[in-house]
Amino acid sequence: MNYQSTELQHQLAARFVVGSMRGLARRRFQRLMMDIPKLRDEVAFWEEHLHELTDTIPIQQPSERVWQRIQSRLGWVQSKTETTxxxxxxxxxxxxxxxxxxxxxxxxxxxxxxxxxxxxxxxxxxxxxxxxxxxxxxxxxxxxxxxxxxxxxxxxxxxxxxxxxxxxxxxxxxxxxxxxxxxxxxxxxxxxxxxxxxxxxxxxxxxxxxxxxxxxxxxxxxxxx
Amino acid sequence: MTTPQTLERDLQQIALGDTAAFRRVYEATSAKLYSVSLTIVRRTDWAEEALQDTFIKVWHRAGDYTVAKGSVMSWLISMVRYRSIDLLRNRANQELSTDDFDEIPATDTLDSSLDSLADSKQLRVCMDELQPTTRQAIQLAFVYGLSHQEVSDHLREALGSVKSWIRRGLESLKRCLQR
CATH class of the missing domain: 2.60.40 (Immunoglobulin-like)
Known part of the structure; x- marks a missing residue:
């Protein structure tokens, strides 16, 4: 596959960001992104624009335990409630x-x-x-x-x-x-x-x-x- | 008040090990990121896990962020979305069942949800230019993390049509966004 093709780069980047690329193809694409700067630019383009769609999602607050667990995982506190x-x-x-x-x-x-x-x-x-x-x-x-x-x-x-x-x-x-x-x-x-x-x-x-x-x-x- | 600029500054501080800046970014963004994840994974425990993973990554990799990667918020949303999609596929390892579709909005709800986007936003303008089914397919895939097959089942349309709508819809969207 010719990954230098602009059209192909556009399609792959869009599919990656939308989430319709799955499994092994997704991992391969992530590796390709490291090697092909244009792919990274394409992905950044789609991310920046499509993320506005998440403004349609009702906001919900996470539980306070998430912050506690983050601190625990970073070794900042020893959580007494943390399970294993x-x-x-x-x-x-x-x-x-x-x-x-x-x-x-x-x-x-x-x-x-x-x-x-x-x-x-x-x-x-x-x-x-x-x-x-x-x-x-x-x-x-x-x-x-x-x-x-x-x-x-x-x-x-x-x-x-x-x-x-x-x-x-x-x-x-x-x-x-x-x-x-x-x-x-x-x-x-x-x-x-x-x-x-x-x-x-x-x-x-x-x-x-x-x-x-x-x-x-x-x-x-x-x-x- | 949190602005894109303060988020950028805080991220730079996090890269230097500033725990207060880390807390500020968490306070400013965690609800949004949690909601994005919850919409995809549809389980509070998995959404909490994706949020934790994302912020652990932020702590260790804040220095990786550059403006070229888009806004800080965009960078964070990408991380939590990709992590959520991975979690969903690794754990569930199956397509959604019919029952799961009760939690996915109907097509008219999808359309009306776009009303919450500001009219001035270019994305809103460009999404409005797409055919309704194309627009809905893109929303279901991007916002709700549905696979092509799941979008096809939800819309009760042929899989090939759905794939084609999403591909062509994204091409149209790109042309519009670049105008």
Whole structure:
């Protein structure tokens, strides 16, 4: 597809902003936006104009607990009412590192306020530079790209679990080259059976096979908290 | 009083770690952002989650904002909308059921909702130039987060027609907005 075509750029940007672009196409477009400034301009155009449509929505006040939870998540207060299941998104290196440090410090002292991270993984380059941070809560992996990850404009990084029983790797999803994603594992993956995680380089959209087809670039342990 | 300029200044302060500025931006924008999210996800707990996620992102990424990305409000609405759409699709993982359509306005309500836009706004003028069904399809997709299929079900029109209306409607809208 020729993404330099002005007409195509207009159409894709409009579909992205309106929300009719979904799933993998949406993620691909977000990646294209990083590489093509005109796409970013188009998206900004539509956002600025179409957002006026939200003026038609009746305004409702959020509960005060939202502000409390934001403060709690930022580590500014320790919420007594915070339950252990509402930490769904990961935003960057600082937040992630802070979170992990907090966990290590807080779990023995006060399990009530500890978030329900069950496992963590840090994927590092051969020079020991952190590239991705991964947290597992229930059947979700919250992945943040935090380091200088080599950009692959026409390929994807794919995350795999290596089962303890030595059976072939199982795909856990595509890793972001920038920003963060949540990988929903559904019920098909039992993370208790993970011997290690691996990252391979694959064609755009992921390996066409059920196993890695590209080189395995990194491996790491999934550490139980 | 909050103005686009004060929001911009506060965002710059947030990038420097100013928690008071963060609170001001929350106070000024949270109700609007919550309402935008609630209209899409239609569940208070998910809308609250999207709002939390958005403000955590604001705290960590305020420095990413530039005027080239549009107004601060536009930037914030984008974040909460995209997060809400992601939440909706990841969690629900299904199209809306017939029952859900009770919460989506009927076509005449959609049309009258545009009355709340100021007549002077260019968008209002350009939306008025579209065919009613095209206008409604765009509103359902953008404001209510409906997929093409859901818009088709809600309007009881063929999926292909809906796709075509939205595509051509956006083209017309763009030409009008650039006049």
């Amino acid at each position: 299941s509402k930490w769904p998104w990961f935003f960057g290196a600082f937040a992630s590192l802070l979170l992990i440090v907090n966990l290590v410090m807080l779990i023995p002292a006060d399990p009530v306020i500890a978030p329900s991270i069950e496992r963590v993984a840090v994927i590092q380059s051969s020079e020991a530079r952190t590239l991705w941070l991964i947290e597992q809560r229930e059947q979700r992996l919250e992945v943040a790209a935090v380091g200088a990850i080599e950009r692959l404009p026409n390929e994807d990084y794919q995350l795999w679990m290596l089962p303890v029983d030595g059976t072939p790797p199982i795909s856990l999803g595509l890793l972001p080259q920038q920003g963060d994603v949540i990988l929903d594992l559904g019920t098909r993956i039992d993370l208790a059976q993970v011997a290690a995680l691996a990252v391979s380089r694959e064609p755009l959209g992921g390996s066409p096979e059920p196993v890695p087809t590209g080189p395995v670039l990194y491996t790491t342990d999934l550490i139980r908290m």
